[in-house]
Amino acid sequence: MPAELLDPSRRATLLLAGAAAALLTGCAKGDEGDEGVSATEDLMREHGVLRRILVVYRGTASLLRAPAGSLDVGALADAVALFQTFGEDYHERKLEEEYIFPTVKKKGGEAAALVATLLDQHKRGRELNAYIKAKCAAGAVGTGDVEPLAAALETFARMYEAHTAYEDTIVFQAWRASMSAAQLHDAGETFEDIERAQFKGDGFDLAVDQIEKIEERLGLHDLAHYTAPDPA
Numbered sequence: 001m002p003a004e005l006l007d008p009s010r011r012a013t014l015l016l017a018g019a020a021a022a023l024l025t026g027c028a029k030g031d032e033g034d035e036g037v038s039a040t041e042d043l044m045r046e047h048g049v050l051r052r053i054l055v056v057y058r059g060t061a062s063l064l065r066a067p068a069g070s071l072d073v074g075a076l077a078d079a080v081a082l083f084q085t086f087g088e089d090y091h092e093r094k095l096e097e098e099y100i101f102p103t104v105k106k107k108g109g110e111a112a113a114l115v116a117t118l119l120d121q122h123k124r125g126r127e128l129n130a131y132i133k134a135k136c137a138a139g140a141v142g143t144g145d146v147e148p149l150a151a152a153l154e155t156f157a158r159m160y161e162a163h164t165a166y167e168d169t170i171v172f173q174a175w176r177a178s179m180s181a182a183q184l185h186d187a188g189e190t191f192e193d194i195e196r197a198q199f200k201g202d203g204f205d206l207a208v209d210q211i212e213k214i215e216e217r218l219g220l221h222d223l224a225h226y227t228a229p230d231p232a
């Protein structure tokens, strides 16, 4: 039945329902950038790349300690370089420290209280990556460096696993909640522009390609390798 033939109260109900649906659709679209990836999804999938580097760090710590000493040191150096370009120079400095943390800090609350620690961890991460890179520079790891290097890789992974988990569940959620749909849409586009300027292409796709190659060189690319053993 055409809307104009409905009784006034039924027509008002339908108009309200239509307006609510339009508003919801607008919110969903407003959160997305050019390629349909929202700003928060963008940040969280970047964490996915960084966590794959953490998996490589833990894996290489075990390979370093293995008696056969079969580690491809060049592949570990490439993993560090990827963390420095994609994690430190782009994700941390260009997005979190420039956009996310200042907004979250201004808003106050639980997320704001985490910012000082997150910044400390960015700094410690950079120091640890510089240390790991220096230990890989000669193309081989001396016997006396095996344990300190393995410990640096493991402590980095432990710190950054917690770091990304707190950012994903508290900090990014607070940032998202502080923005309007239009602001989130603009942020998504700004993030994409920064990514393209930094990497001269899709930085996420390039980083995924690189981490896959590093995993393959280290024999760490098979997901099934990480399936936990049967406890029985």
Ligand SMILES: [Fe+2]
Pocket: 092, 096, 118, 122, 163, 167
């Ligand atoms: Fe961070």
Ligand SMILES: [Fe+2]
Pocket: 047, 091, 096, 164, 167
């Ligand atoms: Fe992060």
